Amino acid sequence: MSMFSITVPASTANLGPGFDSAGLALNLYLTLHVEKSEHWEFVHESVHLPPAPDASEHLIYKTAERTANLYHSTLPPCKVIMESDIPLARGLGSSASAIIAGIELANQLCELSLSIEEKLRIATDIEGHPDNVAASLYGGLVITSQLPNGDIEVFKKTDAELDFIVYIPVVELKTEDARKVLPEQFTRNEAAKASAVGNVMIAALVSGNYELAGKMMEEDLFHEPYRSSLIPNYSEIREEAKIAGAFGTVISGAGPTMISFTSKGKGQEVAAQLQNLLSSHQVSVLKMDSDGSSVNLDVNNFKAFGI
Numbered sequence: 001m002s003m004f005s006i007t008v009p010a011s012t013a014n015l016g017p018g019f020d021s022a023g024l025a026l027n028l029y030l031t032l033h034v035e036k037s038e039h040w041e042f043v044h045e046s047v048h049l050p051p052a053p054d055a056s057e058h059l060i061y062k063t064a065e066r067t068a069n070l071y072h073s074t075l076p077p078c079k080v081i082m083e084s085d086i087p088l089a090r091g092l093g094s095s096a097s098a099i100i101a102g103i104e105l106a107n108q109l110c111e112l113s114l115s116i117e118e119k120l121r122i123a124t125d126i127e128g129h130p131d132n133v134a135a136s137l138y139g140g141l142v143i144t145s146q147l148p149n150g151d152i153e154v155f156k157k158t159d160a161e162l163d164f165i166v167y168i169p170v171v172e173l174k175t176e177d178a179r180k181v182l183p184e185q186f187t188r189n190e191a192a193k194a195s196a197v198g199n200v201m202i203a204a205l206v207s208g209n210y211e212l213a214g215k216m217m218e219e220d221l222f223h224e225p226y227r228s229s230l231i232p233n234y235s236e237i238r239e240e241a242k243i244a245g246a247f248g249t250v251i252s253g254a255g256p257t258m259i260s261f262t263s264k265g266k267g268q269e270v271a272a273q274l275q276n277l278l279s280s281h282q283v284s285v286l287k288m289d290s291d292g293s294s295v296n297l298d299v300n301n302f303k304a305f306g307i
């Protein structure tokens with residue numbers, strides 16, 4: 001008998017030049033059903049999830065324990081039944097969604113009453129960058145910046161008139177590996193050019209000038225030039241999606257999935273054309289998730305368990 005469930009959306013990060021800053025929540029979900037138990041146990045019920053490791057090795061448990069410890073609290077043992085639509089290590093923010101789920105789990109079990117800002121700060125400490133975790137937590141399009149004092153500023157927008165097409169290859173690419181190919185440093189000239197591209201892209205995206213936003217997405221200088229060789233069919237997907245009518249196509253997060261932005265209602269047509277060319281990719285049309293993570297209490301059961 002479930003006490004509560006936690007739902008967390010997937011996300012796409014960067015949107016081209018918004019490296020480690022821009023994120024957008026997508027309507028694929030990680031769901032946890034949490035039951036009281038004598039000992040910790042995870043049960044994975046999805047083709048996207050590998051067999052569950054020991055609880056002590058589970059990213060969600062480790063995140064929940066770290067969160068509880070931060071507030072000098074102890075997690076009561078639970079059985080967690082997990083379902084997921086989010087493919088792992090494909091650039092759709094699976095680790096960020098798991099981290100948000102772990103924080104929400106500790107927040108409920110230990111009655112921490114964390115604010116959304118506190119959740120974001122813990123999640124960013126664990127993930128290393130705020131883009132995916134902010135999108136999964138807040139929903140919508142988020143533009144984030146972590147300040148030197150650790151505070152994280154978040155701008156959120158939910159009214160983008162867009163469809164999103166994801167091209168998911170069979171192969172995995174760990175974010176950790178895709179970060180290793182990036183330069184440690186940029187010259188002032190390189191940094192100025194790269195941030196100018198990002199500035200115009202964000203201004204265009206937020207103001208609804210999607211033609212310009214798509215054009216600038218494809219001009220990224222922060223990460224795409226270094227990662228493109230790791231991405232199956234990178235140039236072909238960009239070129240064919242443009243011909244089919246997409247505003248722009250970029251690497252989703254650290255890849256290997258790519259994502260196109262099209263006008264609302266155009267997604268299916270573009271996806272159908274690209275799926276014909278990409279027999280080994282899964283091509284899907286997704287929508288923005290506007291709400292971010294949520295917790296649904298089964299009030300009767302929650303009280304009955306005395307938590």
Ligand SMILES: Nc1ncnc2c1ncn2[C@@H]1O[C@H](COP(=O)(O)OP(=O)(O)O)[C@@H](O)[C@H]1O
Nearest residue numbers: 059088089090091092093094095096098174175
């Ligand atoms: N629901 C989950 N439960 C446990 N671990 C997860 C879950 N989702 C992701 N992970 C961990 O995160 C890794 C993928 O993270 P990462 O390389 O950052 O790719 P992604 O782009 O999918 O976030 C997986 O290999 C797994 O170790």
Ligand SMILES: N[C@@H](CCOP(=O)(O)O)C(=O)O
Nearest residue numbers: 013020091092093175253254
């Ligand atoms: N800004 C990060 C985003 C990683 O996203 P993921 O979905 O691949 O985990 C990066 O580009 O490394």
